Amino acid sequence: MRPMIRLFTVSALTVVVAGIAFAQAALDPQTATDTRVAHMKLYGAQMGVLGGMAQGQTAYDAVAAQAAADKLVELTMVDQSTWWPVGSDSVSIADSRVLPIAWDNMDDMIVKATALGTAATAMQAAASVDLASLQGAMGALGGACGSCHETYRKPE
Amino acid sequence: MARIFRGLVIFAALGAGAAWVLSAPDVLPEGTLDGLTGDPLRGAAIFAVAGCASCHTAPDADYSLTPVLAGGQRFVSDFGTFLAPNISPDPVAGIGAWTDAQIVTAAMRGVSPEGAHYYPAFPYDAYGKADPQDMLDLVAYLHTLPAADTPSLPHDVGFPFSIRRAVGLWKLLFRSSDFVVQGELTAEQTRGRYLVEALGHCAECHTPRNLLGGLSRGQWLGGAANPSGEGRIPNITPGGLTWEAGQIAEYLKSGFTPEFDTAGGEMAEVVKNTAQLSDADRAAIAAYLKIVPALETAQGL
Numbered sequence: 001m002r003p004m005i006r007l008f009t010v011s012a013l014t015v016v017v018a019g020i021a022f023a024q025a026a027l028d029p030q031t032a033t034d035t036r037v038a039h040m041k042l043y044g045a046q047m048g049v050l051g052g053m054a055q056g057q058t059a060y061d062a063v064a065a066q067a068a069a070d071k072l073v074e075l076t077m078v079d080q081s082t083w084w085p086v087g088s089d090s091v092s093i094a095d096s097r098v099l100p101i102a103w104d105n106m107d108d109m110i111v112k113a114t115a116l117g118t119a120a121t122a123m124q125a126a127a128s129v130d131l132a133s134l135q136g137a138m139g140a141l142g143g144a145c146g147s148c149h150e151t152y153r154k155p156e
Numbered sequence: 157m158a159r160i161f162r163g164l165v166i167f168a169a170l171g172a173g174a175a176w177v178l179s180a181p182d183v184l185p186e187g188t189l190d191g192l193t194g195d196p197l198r199g200a201a202i203f204a205v206a207g208c209a210s211c212h213t214a215p216d217a218d219y220s221l222t223p224v225l226a227g228g229q230r231f232v233s234d235f236g237t238f239l240a241p242n243i244s245p246d247p248v249a250g251i252g253a254w255t256d257a258q259i260v261t262a263a264m265r266g267v268s269p270e271g272a273h274y275y276p277a278f279p280y281d282a283y284g285k286a287d288p289q290d291m292l293d294l295v296a297y298l299h300t301l302p303a304a305d306t307p308s309l310p311h312d313v314g315f316p317f318s319i320r321r322a323v324g325l326w327k328l329l330f331r332s333s334d335f336v337v338q339g340e341l342t343a344e345q346t347r348g349r350y351l352v353e354a355l356g357h358c359a360e361c362h363t364p365r366n367l368l369g370g371l372s373r374g375q376w377l378g379g380a381a382n383p384s385g386e387g388r389i390p391n392i393t394p395g396g397l398t399w400e401a402g403q404i405a406e407y408l409k410s411g412f413t414p415e416f417d418t419a420g421g422e423m424a425e426v427v428k429n430t431a432q433l434s435d436a437d438r439a440a441i442a443a444y445l446k447i448v449p450a451l452e453t454a455q456g457l
Contacts, residue, residue, distance in 0.1 A: 051412055142418055150420055
């Protein structure tokens with residue numbers, strides 16, 4: 001059990017699958033959905049800070065950019081092991097936009113989530129260098145978000 | 157009795173004859189391409205606006221590589237499943253041996269070199285409003301892409317939709333000769349209209365369809381059921397899309413919404429194409445979307 005626990009802490013992603021294996025610990029589908037939605041909003045808040053600067057809507061502020069990037073990395077590392085119970089898909093739960101195929105492709109979900117972690121870490125290294133670096137890291141970050149939304153999120 | 161029967165037979169024959177005449181594939185007016193030559197560099201930009209790669213590359217092709225238009229993607233609809241054909245320059249499996257006029261006729265009229273109708277899964281009604289020069293540029297670009305010898309697969313379409321000739325009647329009913337948005341337009345709005353209504357064929361997904369699969373032009377861009385089943389394609393008239401023009405242009409460039417959510421579903425694929433446009437063209441699309449008649453979110457098919 002101990003190596004398994006260590007595995008859980010490697011990244012939030014591995015835990016997605018582990019969470020399914022140990023479904024008894026999972027949140028109920030509605031709570032899991034609400035939790036995921038709230039977590040997405042936290043991502044969005046950090047993306048708003050970074051994206052606003054990248055797009056020139058707000059003045060570049062290295063301290064604020066770094067804080068947002070740090071927070072983003074933190075968010076990618078949150079333990080999600082109990083957030084993905086079977087039955088929390090878009091067909092089962094009205095508030096959920098995760099397509100049922102996500103549960104058939106958890107390996108791919110993990111690949112994509114890992115890519116998000118990588119992109120967030122790259123942003124963490126770039127955010128307070130200068131505006132051009134921040135802008136350079138923004139594309140990969142958006143791409144990481146988008147690659148999951150493209151395949152596994154239901155249109156509104 | 158015999159007279160009635162004879163009358164019916166004549167009537168049916170006349171009807172069939174009329175249907176046969178009316179459903180005949182038409183071609184581009186002679187001389188459409190006279191004096192024009194295609195520029196492959198300009199064609200690359202047309203290719204991006206029209207999003208050819210999104211449908212004509214092999215399923216799961218890597219988007220970052222040079223597009224290989226081998227075909228094979230499946231498009232499920234109420235009328236059957238359509239399989240995108242190979243349009244790579246391979247002379248046997250693709251379009252390498254076709255003349256420019258044949259390729260442009262295919263795109264702008266939906267008619268094959270053999271004179272058969274294409275199904276309207278291929279958005280030739282939109283491309284029919286394109287500038288022939290742009291189409292020739294596109295053809296020149298297509299010829300620069302890698303050839304693939306993957307044979308095109310037949311569509312999986314049941315009776316009566318399997319009768320190709322009937323597509324001619326569909327065209328008669330639903331093909332349109334003019335742009336939806338009319339009136340005094342600025343140069344930017346006119347460019348945007350061209351990009352959205354012709355090359356970009358945005359309405360193919362964003363406008364609801366009637367029972368026969370024709371676009372409900374009265375509900376132009378008002379949102380529609382998602383052909384792949386899940387959720388709805390959004391209303392992008394000012395009645396549904398309230399973003400500022402600059403925000404729309406930014407979304408088409410980076411995929412970020414004003415709330416820094418990202419494009420998802422098929423639109424993520426579309427943004428990979430619109431990301432390749434010029435800032436001016438993205439701004440033109442946004443300017444056009446601002447003058448489309450505002451609709452409440454449509455509840456059509």
